[in-house]
Every structure is written in C-alpha cells, then in structure tokens.
Amino acid sequence: MKRSTLAAAALPAAVVLTLGLSSCAANEQTGAGSTATGSDGASSAAAELTGTLNGAGSSAQQAAQQAWIAGITGSSPDLQVNYDPQGSGAGRTQFLSGAVQFAGSDAYLKDDELTQAQTRCEGGNAIDIPDYVSPIAIAYNLEGVDDLKLSPETIAAIFDGKITTWNDPAIAADNAGVSLPATAINPVHRADESGTTANFTDYLSKASNGAWTYEPGQEWPASGGEAAQGTSGVVAAIGATAGSIGYADESQAKDLGHVQVKVGDAYVGPTAEAAAKALDEATPASGRPAGDIALDINRTPTATDAYPVILVSYLIGCTSYADAADAANVKGYFTYVTSEEGQQAAADAAGSAPLSESLRTQITTSLESIKTS
Structure with missing residues (x-):
C-alpha cells in the first residue's frame, strides 16, 4: 500500500x-x-x-x-x-x-x-x-494490500454502501490469493459540485450493469460515506483514515493505492497511456x-488496455x-x-x-x- x-x-x-x-x-x-x-x-x-x-x-x-x-x-x-x-x-x-x-x-x-x-x-x-x-484514480488506503482489483459492479456497491468491509466475498472474488482484512470501508466522495464526480458517476452508471441506480451528475447522489471539499480534500480524507476509498485525479493521488478496474477480462490501472486509449473511443x-x-x-471500451474512468x-x-x-x-x-x-x-x-x-x-x-x- x-x-x-x-x-x-x-x-x-x-x-x-x-x-x-x-x-x-x-x-x-x-x-x-x-x-x-x-x-x-x-x-x-x-x-x-x-x-x-x-x-x-x-x-x-x-x-x-x-x-x-x-x-x-x-x-x-x-x-x-x-x-x-x-x-x-x-x-x-x-x-x-x-x-x-x-x-x-x-x-x-x-x-x-x-x-x-x-x-x-x-x-x-x-x-x-x-x-x-x-x-481518475479510484484511490484507497488499506494496509498490506498493494495490488487491488475491482469490477465495476463491486465498485458501485462499495460507493453505494452495500459492501461495507474489505473482506467481502465480492472483493475477494476479484482478488484471488490476496489477504483482505475485515477493516470497515470508508467511501469518500466530493462534497462540492464537481466535474470529477460527474465523470465518476457516469462511469458507474454505464459500466456497472445496473448495480449503480443513480443518474450521473455533478453532485454526489448516494447517502452515507464521507464528504470532502475539492480534489485535495478527498485525497487528504482517504489518507487520514485506514480502510478509505475515494476518487480523485490521478496526478494528486499518487501516494495512495490505485485500484485496477475490470475491463472485459482484464484489469487496467490509471495511467496516461490507458487514458489515451479510452479517449480514442470518445x-x-x-x-x-x-x-x-x-x-x-465510452465507459465500456472495446480495447482491454483502455482505462475508462477518465x-x-x-x-x-x-x-x-x-x-x-x-x-x-x-x-x-x-x-x-x-x-x-x-x-x-x-x-x-x-x-x-x-x-x-x-x-x-x-x-x-x-x-x-x-x-x-
């Protein structure tokens, strides 16, 4: 981590x-x-x-x-x-x-x-x-877990408060062989009206096969979790509490763990090269x-090396x-x-x-x- x-x-x-x-x-x-x-x-x-x-x-x-x-x-x-x-x-x-x-x-x-x-x-x-x-990095703070993979459906359930601990079977299914603690999950979202939120909720809405039931928008729609002001506030909140996960521009979340998201049968991390691949399908x-x-x-790209959370x-x-x-x-x-x-x-x-x-x-x-x- x-x-x-x-x-x-x-x-x-x-x-x-x-x-x-x-x-x-x-x-x-x-x-x-x-x-x-x-x-x-x-x-x-x-x-x-x-x-x-x-x-x-x-x-x-x-x-x-x-x-x-x-x-x-x-x-x-x-x-x-x-x-x-x-x-x-x-x-x-x-x-x-x-x-x-x-x-x-x-x-x-x-x-x-x-x-x-x-x-x-x-x-x-x-x-x-x-x-x-x-x-947009889906950034996390989980001691001892340096490599975390998540499907869009699981990400949606985490941010909707339906998955509440890190050793949940749905998370384990994406991370075979990884020792996951029973730590409580603290999902962090933007408190202010945010274009990053608009893009993240657009991804959840289009990629999660119905697991995310809210409309995409610039205001966070789900109840629960921790709200933080601005990109820097989200990054600080994730780092301050063990078990936290949130979303922020990758450039400002480099000291946190980054989720690899499932695209097709592959898992892709937030890199400039993978973002450019996704942009090619816009x-x-x-x-x-x-x-x-x-x-x-396109939040469900055909290229399995494209990172769609951009x-x-x-x-x-x-x-x-x-x-x-x-x-x-x-x-x-x-x-x-x-x-x-x-x-x-x-x-x-x-x-x-x-x-x-x-x-x-x-x-x-x-x-x-x-x-x-």
Whole structure:
C-alpha cells in the first residue's frame, strides 16, 4: 500500500495561480484576438497580450495549471492570468455570471448553460475546448494490500454502501490469493459540485450493469460515506483514515493505492497511456454549437488496455467578447495550453494524456472563432 503522510499533500481549497503568455513577434499579423501558430502548434499572440485574465474552476487541472505556469511565466510580463481551482461547478457559475473570462471544467456545459451563455457572450456562444485528459484514480488506503482489483459492479456497491468491509466475498472474488482484512470501508466522495464526480458517476452508471441506480451528475447522489471539499480534500480524507476509498485525479493521488478496474477480462490501472486509449473511443456530443468540442466517453471500451474512468477537462470561453483585450488574451491562452508545448508540460508534471494531433487541429479551427463583438 502506498501510504501517505498527507499533511503536505492537502492543498489549500482555493489557490490563485498566476501565469504569463508569450508576447507577439513584431512581424506577426495584427488585430484583436488574432493568433499565428508555430510549427509545434504554440501560439504567438498577434496583438500584444496585456492586462489581467481571470479564470476559475476544475481543481483536477491544478497540477497542469502549475506546469503551464512554470513553462510560460515571464514570457509576457504585461499579462497576468489568474486561475482559482475552486471546482468545476463554481467555475462555470462564475463564468456564466461574467465574473471571470474563462472557466476550467471537468464536465462540458449543459444545454441550459449554453443558452444562458449567449447573454454572457455578447450574443455569441460559449465553447468547450478540451485541454486536459487524465485518469481518475479510484484511490484507497488499506494496509498490506498493494495490488487491488475491482469490477465495476463491486465498485458501485462499495460507493453505494452495500459492501461495507474489505473482506467481502465480492472483493475477494476479484482478488484471488490476496489477504483482505475485515477493516470497515470508508467511501469518500466530493462534497462540492464537481466535474470529477460527474465523470465518476457516469462511469458507474454505464459500466456497472445496473448495480449503480443513480443518474450521473455533478453532485454526489448516494447517502452515507464521507464528504470532502475539492480534489485535495478527498485525497487528504482517504489518507487520514485506514480502510478509505475515494476518487480523485490521478496526478494528486499518487501516494495512495490505485485500484485496477475490470475491463472485459482484464484489469487496467490509471495511467496516461490507458487514458489515451479510452479517449480514442470518445465520440462528439450531439447538439453542440459551432466550435464546441464536447466529447462523450465510452465507459465500456472495446480495447482491454483502455482505462475508462477518465475525465476530459475543458477550458470554457466565449466566441465573442465586448473587450478586445479579453478576446485576444483568451484566444492566446487557450492556444498555448492546447499546443504541443503546453500539453507536454502538463503531461510531464501531472501525468495527463496529451491531446492527439487530430484533436488539436480541431481546436485550432475552433479558436479562430474567438473575436470582439
């Protein structure tokens, strides 16, 4: 068992991250919000990026945001980008109210949010841009058990409170030859509205053959268990109590044990490579506005080396901004983050799966729609 001493691992609930974007070269095109793309897909902003750009949302993206800071801070001293990882739901609420220029979210905008965004976006649309693909670790704290395998049905029963001890026959059936203690199970879930919860409950709903009876959603639906605020809160709660199990972005749960989930006849752990395999089977969500790249994940993949408990996290922005600087800054920031350079920085620091070249090509086209109203 990878047991942590989590005093240092518990991050503040709200951290403001500051980063800079690269300035334009003198020979680039000019015009508010225009960009030029280098050979690696990274953006050189056409208009000089200045002022302050504020975003809020997904706590799962926190480690990636820190990597992007390390890669580009200081390149454009006249621009400050602040990102507050207070959770996907809170980030979308702030974006839709106009409090921030962009949001980070582990769930794409719902239909009613897209309608609401037309006012916030000056008559334009809000668009979801994939920027961070990561496995959600089903993380556990169980002394003496370093290798734990679970089927989707068993995972669903654990989080629904129907399996209450670690030596339950259903757990033993997935772990032949493993000595399982009679320790009580403490399932930990998010207390706040969370895109990670939306993805985890979507997995439980679609992969458990009816064992999970709740609708997928951003609020935890089942009674019982322990609730914790944010990704860091869940990780800290699991580490603090023996017998705990919960779900969190893999990048922030590295000191805990990770469940291998059953896919077909195989068991697969949460790695970037296995997450990328699952992403290959994602399909475009239907009924989305032009430029939106929302994806639906196949939670029962055909590839038995794919890890289906993943999240595709998004940057959410407007196609139209009243302020030309906002349009230029959002476009420049989104372009850097989704570039080959930005994606590699996040992969190195957070273990995320870089976006495919074909997906980045779609993103480049979508970002051309960002303009001044």
